Amino acid sequence: MIHIAVDKEYAQAAIEYCKSSGLFNKKYRVQHDGSMVYIPVIRPPEGYKIVDINPIENNSIKDYNHSFSYDIIGDIAVIKGKKLDEAQKLVDIIKMRKEIKSIYLDSGVTGEYRTRDVKLLYGEDNTGTIYRENGIRLHVDIKRAYFSPRLATERARIANEINENEKIFDMFCGVGPFSVLIAHRIKCDIIASDINCDAIELLNENKRLNSLKGKIEAYCGDSRNLIKSFHDFNRIIMNLPHGAFNFINDAINSVSAGGIINYYEICDYETLESRMEYFRSAGLEIVYKRIVHGFSKFKNMYSIELKKL
Structure with missing residues (x-):
């Protein structure tokens, strides 16, 4: 049975890619050997290592089909991409998790401030929670400011790349998951900005929640205007997947020669x-x-x- 072999670190992204591309074989289970994860596929996607191993039948397809359809943020579960009647069917499964106090349906991110349109399905109507990842704590409010737990591995990877005393601009910082983790781990100077002032308020709280080796200056405003006041950054983080390209020239002008731009975008292969x-x-x-x-x-x-030459 054909599987693709993926390093454990990148397994979740590969599984979601195979599912969204219609390549994942739901009849069989994902396997692992500690360092590698083996994902059953109907046909192999390009760019992945292919292995032929004995499959394990999936006897709990119903449960597995719910995988990755919701996020856990602290004691809140957020169901995404489902209609209301579909989401209600998931509530009984999710609420069995002891840590869950509230379950919301996320109907999408809207507006300039990137806020979620959420509806309470179960539990306490409290959109604020404390979320823990990579040794830090973050006060997250899913209604006031956008936050995704699915970037935890990516944030850790970037934080591990930072050199001491780097000058960093976190252009669309949200509640500060990139900035706080980086400053928690290493001495550096970070300018963090977001057009959503609620996000900046939460970021300032998150600075107080964690011990920081680095310095974070947080600003509420349009990153395009703010970045013009600063120059020669060693690194610019552009986590605005639906709009980062509109700001790329501003980032290029403000990053130093040899500096790094960490760029994120949601797009198709042609784009x-x-x-x-x-x-x-x-x-x-x-x-x-x-x-x-x-x-x-x-x-x-x-x-x-991206590295500026």
């Missing part, structure tokens, strides 16, 4: 290829690109590291 061409023409070296997770049948969220 991705056009972005690659533009980045090269703008004097950027593409250090790497990878799929963070699937988004829809033809779109993925991509992480791209």
Whole structure:
């Protein structure tokens, strides 16, 4: 039975990609050997290592089909991409988790401030919670400011790349998961901005919740205007998957030669290829690109590291 072999670190993104692309074989279970994860596929996607191993039948397909259809943020579960009647069927399964106090249906992120349209399905009507990841605590309010737990591995990976005393601009910082984790781990100077002032209020609280080696200056405002007041960043983080490209020239102008831009975008493969061409023409070296997770049948969220030449 054909499987693709993926490093454990990237397994969740690969599973979501296979599911969104219609390649995942639901009849069989995902297997692992400690360091590698083996994902059963109907046909192999390009760019993955293929192995032929004995499959394990999935005797709990119903439960597995619910995987990745909801996020756990602290003591809150957020069901995404479901109609109300479909979401209600998931409530009885999710509420069995002892830590869950509230379950919400997320009907999508809207507006300039990237806020969720949420409806309470179960439990306490309290959209605020304390979320823990990678050794830090974050006060998250799912209604006031956008936050995704699915980037936990990505945030840890970026934090591990930071050198001491880097000057960093976190352009669309939200409640500060990138900035707080980086400043928690290493001495550095971070400018963090978001147009949503509620997000900045939560970021300032999250600075107080954690011990920080680095310094974070948080600003509420349009990152395009703010970035013009600063120059020579060693690194710029652009986590705005549906709009980062509109700000890429501002980032290029403000990052120093040899500096890094961590760029995120949700797009289809054709758009991705056009972005690659533009980045090269703008004097950027593409250090790497990878799929963070699937988004829809033809779109993925991509992480791209760019170096200014």
